[in-house]
Amino acid sequence: MTVVPGMTELTAPYWEAAREGRLAIQECRSCGQLSHPPLPACPRCHGRDLGWREVSGTGTVYTYTVVRHPTHFAFADTIPYAIALVELAEGPWLITGITGCPPDG
Template identity: 40%
Template sequence: MADDARPITRGFPRPAPTRDAAPFYEAAARGELRFQRCSGCGAFRHYPRPTCPSCLSREFSWELSTGRGVIHTWTIVRGPTLPAFEAKLPYNVVDVLLDEGVHFVSEVLDVAPDEIRAGMRVRAVFEPVDEDLVLVKFRRDD
């Protein structure tokens, strides 16, 4: 079977958030990075969930993040990958440790593959995919 005939996913794979996660995407659409913050112990957490993993409190609020942090680890995807991402190969994926202490998987824009380093300071930016979806990406912050 020719590669272009293989039964694979060709569209952009989109988040389908539950009610737990919807506030994150609503904030991103407004240009804000917000995480759940425990009302009991003050710990930030990501991904969204009903309970604080540190103190088990179920009280929380959605707090604004500074959007600043460092690259904890990274890869350069050189392919194969899904067709939705093939046009930007090679591209980076990074795990950002935000100053609030949470890890977030994203991409650093406008940085060449050989410039990515652990410890690089980055800040959040908001990248529309289309009319209905904004993803949180990062840029260098130095």
């Protein structure tokens, strides 16, 4: 089961790219700052001219955990699953699910 948190106008481009198997993050068109999660204004220059940029999806895993108890009923059927804190090659950090290997692998 795939659980998508509440999609909003602000986060829709992220989820649309994810549905297509791409990772897209917000980019400030004024200063070039890349940021995640999506915000209504740039965290660097506070500009509101924001767009979306596809990124590689590669990065460095700094830590991870295997979740064995659901934190929400919507995740009950997915236990166990692994989540990680990742610094993307392009700079921003994100928390993501680990797929393609067993949670304990």
